[in-house]
Amino acid sequence: MNHQQFETWVKAIGAAWVNRDPQAAADLFTPDATYQENPFEPPLQGRPAILKYWGDVSTQENITFRHEILEVTEHIGFAHWSVELTRIPSSKRVKLDGIFAASFHPNETRCHEFREWWTRQEGPSSRRVALITGASRGLGVTLATCLAGQNFDLILTARGAESLEQTTGQLRQYGTTILALAGDIAEPAHQRRLIEAAESLGRLDVLVNNASELGPSPMPTLAEMPLAAFRHIYEVNVVAPLALTQSALPLLKANHGLVVNLSSDAAVGGYAGWGGYGSSKAALDLLSRTWANELEEAGVGVVSVDPGDMRTVMHQQAFPGEDISDRPEPNVT
The missing domain is CATH 3.40.50.720 (NAD(P)-binding Rossmann-like Domain)
Structure with missing residues (x-):
């Protein structure tokens, strides 16, 4: 996994979120992938569980995704990400901000182990x-x-x-x-x-x-x-x-x-x-x-x-x- 490959993967998961496409997100993981959204929750096991988890995007709209690549090693990539979205039907604006580590098998562009840590902020946007x-x-x-x-x-x-x-x-x-x-x-x-x-x-x-x-x-x-x-x-x-x-x-x-x-x-x-x-x-x-x-x-x-x-x-x-x-x-x- 090199920097360009990891950048492509991060952009793809961001596009899946913006387009509210759970299947596109799930397809970025291996069939037996482990997905853990924070250290206090049990990890999700397998692509079907990941697909179900990503189904939550159906309650979101007006999504923007930004990212910054932090470090890429031979098998692991680290990135900072932030998302702003509107919740349906409350119309509340929500900002999510976090980092994740994605691990890849050699010569594999799909993630097999994913861990992320993030915070949530609800309220108005600071932009004009x-x-x-x-x-x-x-x-x-x-x-x-x-x-x-x-x-x-x-x-x-x-x-x-x-x-x-x-x-x-x-x-x-x-x-x-x-x-x-x-x-x-x-x-x-x-x-x-x-x-x-x-x-x-x-x-x-x-x-x-x-x-x-x-x-x-x-x-x-x-x-x-x-x-x-x-x-x-x-x-x-x-x-x-x-x-x-x-x-x-x-x-x-x-x-x-x-x-x-x-x-x-x-x-x-x-x-x-x-x-x-x-x-x-x-x-x-x-x-x-x-x-x-x-x-x-x-x-x-x-x-x-x-x-x-x-x-x-x-x-x-x-x-x-x-x-x-x-x-x-x-x-x-």
Whole structure:
């Protein structure tokens, strides 16, 4: 067993944990392996017992695994590991931290004797936390990637569950906690779920109201705007950010947080066909300025940001059938 082989084995057991795959974990041990999780418990004997023990991962989610190789000898590897996870259904955050020794027979890459010692800590994460709406594509993905790279734990939401899951998978490489909750930001019940997720992490430092509703495509003039569509634009672009900010205030105040509301030049442009979307962003800009004045003494910052034209799905919907390849990608921001 050399350093690279042991590193590969440790990464594999970490991946089995993150992916909640007991069988993948059990397959890393020989059929007659001994598995002892602490010196005071009788060891598990054999792969079936190990598989049963690892079945506990079904009660866990949002798992992150980190490790450090301490020493590797001819037949034994030592590693330090730490895991953060959310317990189901309590939503409690748990941190596990420990070391293990894994023994291997000559020319064998499966472990035959495993011993570990670990501690448990339950409570909030010490890392900063950001909540981003509209996080499954475009600028939302860019912002999530930026914050994950700065070691933020993330709460991500968007309507598309599949694309949100893909985004989450891409961000796992940063090793931060990611809570991905698909749903409609205009629904009060979903707003409550997002705040509960932040509460489970123990804090909220940044709220990014990025989710936006463009309205019908092609975009109608105000004279032709369906009132139901107009109301929905305001529910998503104005009411939802207001409601989410209201609910998040206790957490934001506790950490002197920041609210970022995504706006548009359509808020001031008066462009034909952009009346529904543009007026909603004008309203959001006014909310942002008012919030900033009202929350200054509480130490909560509120800003409204116009990222400019970008090559996104929503921008293409605003210009159906037109070539928008001259617009920059969201990561240019």
